[in-house]
Amino acid sequence: MNLALDIIWVLLGLTGLYYGAEWLIDAATELAKKLGVSDLVIGLTVLAFGTSAPELVVCLQSAMAGTPGLALGNIIGSNICNIALILAISLCVSSLPVSKLIIKRDYAFLLISTVLFVYFLISGNELTRFEGWGLLLLLTIYMVVLFVTEKSHPSLEVVEAIEIEEDIISHHPPRSVVKSSVFITLGLVTLVIAGKLLVNGAVGIASTLHVSDAIIGLSVVAIGTSVPEMAACLMAIKKKKLNFVIGNIIGSNIFNLLSVLAITAVVTPLENQGISLLSLSLNLGLVLLLIICSMKSKLPQWLGYLLLVIYTAYIYLEFVS
Numbered sequence: 001m002n003l004a005l006d007i008i009w010v011l012l013g014l015t016g017l018y019y020g021a022e023w024l025i026d027a028a029t030e031l032a033k034k035l036g037v038s039d040l041v042i043g044l045t046v047l048a049f050g051t052s053a054p055e056l057v058v059c060l061q062s063a064m065a066g067t068p069g070l071a072l073g074n075i076i077g078s079n080i081c082n083i084a085l086i087l088a089i090s091l092c093v094s095s096l097p098v099s100k101l102i103i104k105r106d107y108a109f110l111l112i113s114t115v116l117f118v119y120f121l122i123s124g125n126e127l128t129r130f131e132g133w134g135l136l137l138l139l140t141i142y143m144v145v146l147f148v149t150e151k152s153h154p155s156l157e158v159v160e161a162i163e164i165e166e167d168i169i170s171h172h173p174p175r176s177v178v179k180s181s182v183f184i185t186l187g188l189v190t191l192v193i194a195g196k197l198l199v200n201g202a203v204g205i206a207s208t209l210h211v212s213d214a215i216i217g218l219s220v221v222a223i224g225t226s227v228p229e230m231a232a233c234l235m236a237i238k239k240k241k242l243n244f245v246i247g248n249i250i251g252s253n254i255f256n257l258l259s260v261l262a263i264t265a266v267v268t269p270l271e272n273q274g275i276s277l278l279s280l281s282l283n284l285g286l287v288l289l290l291i292i293c294s295m296k297s298k299l300p301q302w303l304g305y306l307l308l309v310i311y312t313a314y315i316y317l318e319f320v321s
Helices: 002-034 039-050 053-064 068-093 100-124 129-152 156-169 177-209 213-225 227-238 242-267 277-293 301-320
Strands: none
Touching: 002 039, 002 053, 002 177, 002 213, 002 227, 053 068, 053 177, 053 213, 053 242, 068 177, 068 213, 068 227, 068 242, 068 277, 068 301, 100 129, 100 242, 100 277, 129 242, 177 213, 213 227, 213 301, 227 242, 277 301
16 A cells, blocks of 8 residues: 555656646746847756756755665666667667767766766765765856857757747747746746655655665656656657757756756765666766767667667666666
8 A cells, every 4th residue: 555655656746847847947938038038048058957957856855855875866867767768769769960069068078977976976985065066066167168169159959959949838828927937936836846755755665665765766766757858859859850869868967967966965965875886887888888879970770779778687687686
């Protein structure tokens, strides 16, 4: 009975996170446009930070509830899921272009942030406040580089992200400033409540199944909080906006590390409770594989099938071990 109730809490939490993030992003984008904010700024701030809102809420609530393993597992699992599941499924549908700018700029920051995170967690067995501030400094540098490079030559990834969001907004009647503000508030409140439900349910499931919080974070919670990225990527492929897919996934992984985890670590240090060396190694290994396979500025479809095999084997090994 307790397990069934915990599963219901998790499902309600994931649903709330999805719709809360949608309301927040749509309303914030519409409000920013009414206030005269440029598309570039919207793309690099509202959309970038908004899509990381579910992970941030879950991580903060997990850490403050005394379950840092769930917080770390959520981010590590989300980053693995984004590449080995979401990108994999996208590649099974279509091969994907990778611009030289993404390779030179975003891959570089993703690799640096991943290496730093893995080193911090292995060397000290926790992510400290000082290390959190260091990751936030790297985020600041990344944002400056983004604004400089995008202002001179807007990339197709950012342009397509804005076009997709504008298409979503166009399907509902225009909102006033007041109504947009109400939806932003509603989205934030929904995220907080949904995050609490998800964390409580996930901890309950872990306790009932006698597995660590980290395992639930790496699997159920990670896949659930990655649903918005999955929906966005499949919609982009349907609309033939293929450059958006890799930009969305790489951007999400960077913000998970440099924004979500960093902010959480600054609020409260994150001790490694149950994150295996396998998960950390795979997190870094997938980034290296992605970089190698992108050298020809195109990700082949066969990579999608390989990634699905890797992800299936990973989930099996984590639960068995």
